[in-house]
Amino acid sequence: MTSSDDVQQAPVKAPAKDPWDLPDVSGLVVGVLGGTGDQGRGLAYRLARAGQKVIVGSRAADRARTAAEEIGHGVEGAENAECARRSDIVIVAVPWDGHAKTLEALRDDLAGKLVVDCVNPLGFDKKGAYALVPDEGSAAEQAAALLPDSRVTAAFHHLSAVLLQDEAIDEIDTDVMVLGESRADTDQVQALAARIPGMRGVFAGRLRNAHQVESLVANLISVNRRYKVHAGLRVTDI
Amino acid sequence: MTSSDDVQQAPVKAPAKDPWDLPDVSGLVVGVLGGTGDQGRGLAYRLARAGQKVIVGSRAADRARTAAEEIGHGVEGAENAECARRSDIVIVAVPWDGHAKTLEALRDDLAGKLVVDCVNPLGFDKKGAYALVPDEGSAAEQAAALLPDSRVTAAFHHLSAVLLQDEAIDEIDTDVMVLGESRADTDQVQALAARIPGMRGVFAGRLRNAHQVESLVANLISVNRRYKVHAGLRVTDI
Numbered sequence A, B: 001m002t003s004s005d006d007v008q009q010a011p012v013k014a015p016a017k018d019p020w021d022l023p024d025v026s027g028l029v030v031g032v033l034g035g036t037g038d039q040g041r042g043l044a045y046r047l048a049r050a051g052q053k054v055i056v057g058s059r060a061a062d063r064a065r066t067a068a069e070e071i072g073h074g075v076e077g078a079e080n081a082e083c084a085r086r087s088d089i090v091i092v093a094v095p096w097d098g099h100a101k102t103l104e105a106l107r108d109d110l111a112g113k114l115v116v117d118c119v120n121p122l123g124f125d126k127k128g129a130y131a132l133v134p135d136e137g138s139a140a141e142q143a144a145a146l147l148p149d150s151r152v153t154a155a156f157h158h159l160s161a162v163l164l165q166d167e168a169i170d171e172i173d174t175d176v177m178v179l180g181e182s183r184a185d186t187d188q189v190q191a192l193a194a195r196i197p198g199m200r201g202v203f204a205g206r207l208r209n210a211h212q213v214e215s216l217v218a219n220l221i222s223v224n225r226r227y228k229v230h231a232g233l234r235v236t237d238i
Helices: A038-049 A061-071 A080-086 A096-105 A139-146 A161-165 A183-194 A207-227 B038-049 B061-071 B080-086 B096-105 B139-146 B161-165 B183-193 B207-227
Strands: A029-033 A053-058 A076-079 A089-092 A114-117 A122-125 A128-131 A151-154 A174-180 A199-203 A232-236 B029-033 B053-058 B076-079 B089-092 B114-117 B122-125 B128-131 B151-154 B174-180 B199-203 B232-236
Touching: A029 A038, A029 A080, A038 A053, A038 A061, A038 A161, A053 A061, A053 A080, A061 A076, A076 A080, A080 A096, A089 A096, A089 A183, A096 A139, A114 A139, A114 A183, A122 A207, A128 A207, A128 B207, A139 A151, A139 A207, A151 A183, A151 A207, A174 A183, A174 A207, A183 A199, A199 B207, A207 A232, A207 B128, A207 B199, A207 B207, B029 B038, B029 B080, B038 B053, B038 B061, B038 B161, B053 B061, B053 B080, B061 B076, B076 B080, B080 B096, B089 B096, B089 B183, B096 B139, B114 B139, B114 B183, B122 B207, B128 B207, B139 B151, B139 B207, B151 B183, B151 B207, B174 B183, B174 B207, B183 B199, B207 B232
Parallel strands: A029 A053, A029 A089, A053 A076, A089 A114, A114 A151, A174 A199, A174 A232, B029 B053, B029 B089, B053 B076, B089 B114, B114 B151, B174 B199, B174 B232
Antiparallel strands: A122 A128, A151 A174, A232 B232, B122 B128, B151 B174
16 A cells, blocks of 8 residues: 655655744734634634734625624624735635635635635535535635636634634644645745644645545544544644 | 534434443454555554554465564464455555455455455655545445445554554554444454554544545645655544
C-alpha cells in the first residue's frame, strides 16, 4: 500500500523556507459570509475576540447587524456584497445548498480578495452523514471555478460550532488544515487561524485534495455521536 | 454550512455502551497481507512487539518467511492464502494496484474472518499525491464487495511506515480511525490498535465514509513535505 511518507524519497530542490514563518495578518479585515449561521458566527466571534476586525455578512443587512451586535467585540454586520467589498479576507461559511449561487452573485465583490472556503458538502439520512461529491470535486474547487479573480483557499472545516460559540472556553484545541494553490495565500490563512488561542493553521495540500478534508466532517459526526463529544483534529509530529 | 456537531440535536435512543469498553483481542492471530511492504511490515512489527501473534503474508512464501525473520518477535511468514486461513484478523496492506485481484483470489480463505483494509488509493504526479476514486467508492467498500462472507472494516490508514519500523521509537503517538458496519467488528479493531503503545483506535463511521479517510493520506503527504515530518492524526475532545 501507499504510505504517507513515501514522499520522503522525492528529491529536495531548494532550502525550504521555515513553514512557521507566517505573515502578520492582525491588521486585515475579515468578512464572514454566512456569518449568521452557527459556524460563521462562531468563527466571527473567535476572530473578533482575538482582536481581528470582523464583518459578518448575510443576505439581509438587518439580520447581519443583529448577529454582529449579539457577537460583540466590535463585529459589524452588512449585506453579503458590502461585507465582501470591505474585507481583505473573506470566509465562506454559507450552507452548501446556497454555495454556488451565493458566490456567483458576489464574483465582482470578491475579485482580488483572499477567499477561505470552509463549506462541507454533506448529505444526511437515517444512517447519519455522508459525503456529497460536487461536480467540481469539492466546495473549494467550485469556489475557485466560480471566482476566477479571487485567491481561493480552503480551511476551518473541522471546527465545532458549539465550542467556537462557548464563551466559557478560552482555547480551541485543534489544528486547521489549510489548502490552496499559492503559498502566500495559505500562509495568510494559517496566520489567521493562529490568531485564535489554541488553534494552529497547518498547510495540508492543494485544492484538488480538498474533497476529503471537507467530507471528513461526516466522520467527525460519527465520532461525536459515539463519544458524545465535539471532536476536532490535531496533526502529530509537527 | 454544516457543522460537525449538528448531530447533537438528533434524538438519543438508549443508554449508550461505554465506547472504551473494548474486547480482549490479545489471544487472536493477526495476519498481514502485504506484510513484506513497508506499511504491512511496520504494522506487523508493532503488533508482534506488543505481544500479538502475527503472520505476514506474501504472494511468495519464501519472501514472507524472510520478512518474518527480519521482523522477529515470533512473527511467522506464509503465502497469502495460508496467512489468511490461519488468522482471526487479517489486515490488508497490499498495494492499491493489486488490491482487487488479491482479495478476489482469497475470498474463500477470508470467509468468516475480520478483515481490516488499510489501503489508500492514491495517484501521483508532478504536483504530488491525489485521491483515486474506486468504482465502489473506496478500497474498503471494494473489499466489502469482493468479500461477501468476511466482516470488512477499515483502519490504520494514517500511519507512517518510517515511524512504525523505527525500533528506537517506543510509542506511536496517533489515533487510528476505525470504520465498519458492525460495532462488534470495529470494537475488535479498536482494541487491536490500542495494543500498540501510544495508539488509540477511534470509531469514525461506516464504510461509506471510508473514501475521505483513505484519501486524506494525500494531505498528510503534503504535510510531510512542507514540514519535513511523519504526520499522523489525533482526534481531540475524546
